[in-house]
Amino acid sequence: MSLEIKNLHAQIPGREILKGLNLTINPGEVHAIMGPNGSGKSTLSKVLCGHEDYEVTSGEVLLDGENILDMAVDARSRAGLFLAFQYPHEIPGVSNANFLRAALKARLPKGEDIDAVKFYKQLYARMDQLEMDRSFTSRSVNEGFSGGEKKRNEILQLMMLEPKYAILDETDSGLDIDALKIVSRGVNAMRSENRGFLVITHYQRLLNYIQPDIVHVLKDGRIVKTGGKELSLELEERGYDWVHEETLAAAA
Amino acid sequence: MPPEASPAPSGLEIIAPAREESSAPGWFHARSEAAWAEFQKLPLPTIKDENWRYSNAKKIELADHSPAKSPSAENIQAALAATEGLKERAARFVFVNDTLVESDTAGLPVGVVCVSFAEALKTHADVLQHHFMKGDLPLGSAKFAALHLAHVKAGTVIIVAKNVVIEKPVEIFHWVVGDHAAIFPHTLVVAEDNAQVSVVDHYRSLEGEGGLSIAIADLVGGSGSKITYAACQELADDAQALHLSSITAGRDASVKSFQVQLGASFSRSESVSDLVGEGSRSDMLSVSLPIGDQIVDQRTLQRHKAPHATSDLLYKNALYGKSRSVFSGLIIVDEGAHYTDAYQTCRNLLNSDEAEANSLPGLEINADQVKCSHGATSGPIPDEELFYLKSRGINDAESRRLIIEGFLAGVIERFGNGELLDSLVARIDEKLERAV
Numbered sequence: 001m002s003l004e005i006k007n008l009h010a011q012i013p014g015r016e017i018l019k020g021l022n023l024t025i026n027p028g029e030v031h032a033i034m035g036p037n038g039s040g041k042s043t044l045s046k047v048l049c050g051h052e053d054y055e056v057t058s059g060e061v062l063l064d065g066e067n068i069l070d071m072a073v074d075a076r077s078r079a080g081l082f083l084a085f086q087y088p089h090e091i092p093g094v095s096n097a098n099f100l101r102a103a104l105k106a107r108l109p110k111g112e113d114i115d116a117v118k119f120y121k122q123l124y125a126r127m128d129q130l131e132m133d134r135s136f137t138s139r140s141v142n143e144g145f146s147g148g149e150k151k152r153n154e155i156l157q158l159m160m161l162e163p164k165y166a167i168l169d170e171t172d173s174g175l176d177i178d179a180l181k182i183v184s185r186g187v188n189a190m191r192s193e194n195r196g197f198l199v200i201t202h203y204q205r206l207l208n209y210i211q212p213d214i215v216h217v218l219k220d221g222r223i224v225k226t227g228g229k230e231l232s233l234e235l236e237e238r239g240y241d242w243v244h245e246e247t248l249a250a251a252a
Numbered sequence: 253m254p255p256e257a258s259p260a261p262s263g264l265e266i267i268a269p270a271r272e273e274s275s276a277p278g279w280f281h282a283r284s285e286a287a288w289a290e291f292q293k294l295p296l297p298t299i300k301d302e303n304w305r306y307s308n309a310k311k312i313e314l315a316d317h318s319p320a321k322s323p324s325a326e327n328i329q330a331a332l333a334a335t336e337g338l339k340e341r342a343a344r345f346v347f348v349n350d351t352l353v354e355s356d357t358a359g360l361p362v363g364v365v366c367v368s369f370a371e372a373l374k375t376h377a378d379v380l381q382h383h384f385m386k387g388d389l390p391l392g393s394a395k396f397a398a399l400h401l402a403h404v405k406a407g408t409v410i411i412v413a414k415n416v417v418i419e420k421p422v423e424i425f426h427w428v429v430g431d432h433a434a435i436f437p438h439t440l441v442v443a444e445d446n447a448q449v450s451v452v453d454h455y456r457s458l459e460g461e462g463g464l465s466i467a468i469a470d471l472v473g474g475s476g477s478k479i480t481y482a483a484c485q486e487l488a489d490d491a492q493a494l495h496l497s498s499i500t501a502g503r504d505a506s507v508k509s510f511q512v513q514l515g516a517s518f519s520r521s522e523s524v525s526d527l528v529g530e531g532s533r534s535d536m537l538s539v540s541l542p543i544g545d546q547i548v549d550q551r552t553l554q555r556h557k558a559p560h561a562t563s564d565l566l567y568k569n570a571l572y573g574k575s576r577s578v579f580s581g582l583i584i585v586d587e588g589a590h591y592t593d594a595y596q597t598c599r600n601l602l603n604s605d606e607a608e609a610n611s612l613p614g615l616e617i618n619a620d621q622v623k624c625s626h627g628a629t630s631g632p633i634p635d636e637e638l639f640y641l642k643s644r645g646i647n648d649a650e651s652r653r654l655i656i657e658g659f660l661a662g663v664i665e666r667f668g669n670g671e672l673l674d675s676l677v678a679r680i681d682e683k684l685e686r687a688v
Contacts, residue, residue, distance in 0.1 A: 049643050052635075052639075072647075072648075073642040074644075074645050074648070074651075076643075085640070089637055089639075090637075092659070093659050098658075106646045141640075161644065
């Protein structure tokens with residue numbers, strides 16, 4: 001049981017972005033991926049959930065043994081993968097509550113529906129944890145939300161859908177310190193021995209609140225260094241250039 | 253003479269009005285007869301007519317239709333059984349083939365006249381004479397309006413006295429039954445100063461091939477009055493529908509009108525808002541969901557004749573299959589109508605490569621300090637919206653359904669009746685299931 005990324009190569013037309021990425025996330029683990037701009041962090045998250053702008057040229061991604069690269073976007077989600085988007089989209093006219101109900105219903109056998117009373121009870125409890133006003137249930141998904149509200153809404157979806165593996169893509173971007181604490185608390189509440197996390201971030205700050213077990217450095221489409229959480233502090237202090245030099249030295 | 257040059261295609265005689273009773277006032281008879289003469293004289297609009305661009309008046313197959321026959325007892329029973337109205341309502345009228353079969357006005361407050369058109373001709377002829385079809389019909393259907401006038405015998409007249417407020421809507425059902433039957437429903441709403449009223453017209457088919465509804469609704473809002481009006485057209489797929497409405501908004505009056513086009517092979521609405529009073533407001537809303545070969549044809553006019561008035565138009569069409577929509581909207585700001593706020597938005601969601609949306613927005617501004625905008629967009633559901641929903645496990649078809657339902661529901665919400673919203677969303681869902 002793990003989320004296993006093996007020798008993953010992916011490209012947009014004319015440019016290879018992921019160049020043989022290997023990573024294994026076991027349930028219960030929190031992995032952080034750090035890296036400079038353009039290293040392929042966001043591409044990795046989009047490729048994992050099946051965005052059609054990216055073409056996988058080789059490699060595989062096994063979710064508990066099953067290759068998800070052949071699956072449609074929605075099937076990957078139902079298989080247990082979740083991506084908290086860096087820039088969540090606005091869906092005008094679709095209320096948050098209807099959206100979440102549809103997402104939960106999609107996980108039930110055909111013809112079955114969710115219990116509305118239980119659903120709202122759970123939804124309200126989760127929203128309270130994230131200090132979200134009840135009015136967010138009837139508001140259109142992300143429409144007119146502030147940056148922080150959108151990120152909370154992503155974590156709300158994570159909490160409601162209870163995936164096996166969750167990827168957080170730059171969840172800290174655009175958050176002030178109070179919002180960052182609330183969002184991190186939500187994520188930490190979801191940490192469990194049955195769930196793996198991949199936290200993608202540019203800054204070390206988030207990792208003070210969501211403490212990773214393992215930290216990876218992504219550069220030029222490959223993991224170039226892996227360490228414990230102390231690695232993130234070192235990166236914060238020294239930047240990314242020394243990793244680059246070290247990699248080159250190792251390659252030489 | 254070649255047939256295509258004839259102003260009145262053969263077969264129109266079939267639709268000549270019957271003149272059996274004479275309880276109506278003399279002026280009405282005179283107008284009715286003049287209208288019949290005018291109808292026969294006026295040529296059918298051609299596609300060269302600006303008001304019929306991208307459309308075709310021949311889609312209203314006059315020659316094939318006759319005025320609907322009096323309904324049978326079975327027809328009436330079936331129509332009443334199929335009439336699922338709002339629970340929260342002040343009054344309800346049910347017509348079958350232009351015959352009143354049920355009226356319930358128990359929920360109306362004192363100070364409201366709410367009667368059938370035929371009744372109003374007897375009891376409120378003066379009000380009718382003052383307001384009945386006084387508009388100039390600038391959007392291309394003068395011929396069809398004349399036909400309506402020549403035939404009209406059914407519909408509802410609502411006169412709300414000064415300061416009287418009707419909280420719940422008056423709901424009116426017009427059923428058409430029988431092969432090639434034509435109905436001519438009429439609605440007149442007069443809200444006197446500071447009065448408030450809400451009216452919902454439904455146009456539906458019971459059975460029979462190819463019905464035709466040529467409906468007119470005139471809304472007159474006195475100073476400080478508030479009118480909301482919805483026309484919900486859900487005729488059978490092979491029917492044709494024409495709805496001509498005029499709005500006159502007096503000083504500080506607010507009128508909200510709403511067109512719902514779900515049925516008919518060809519449906520056309522012409523909606524004119526005249527903002528005649530300072531500080532008046534008109535909200536013009538519409539949703540349609542054409543599928544298969546359906547054509548939805550929408551013509552609108554926002555005429556600002558007084559300063560400090562606002563008009564705000566939002567039309568949304570979600571198209572499937574080989575369906576087509578035409579939106580042609582014009583804002584005219586008269587000289588002296590300073591400080592006008594006038595907006596016009598038409599959005600089309602194309603859910604098939606073969607669907608086609610035509611938009612013709614227009615502006616004509618003759619005053620200063622005016623805020624105007626118009627815009628029309630057409631396109632498929634944005635990929636990123638679909639991706640977001642799918643990334644949460646919702647399949648493609650269901651994601652599209654959610655987005656389209658939301659696209660249309662946003663307009664229905666603006667109309668502001670929760671019960672109507674729920675029932676329309678349910679009917680939109682039913683139609684979406686047929687669309688895909």
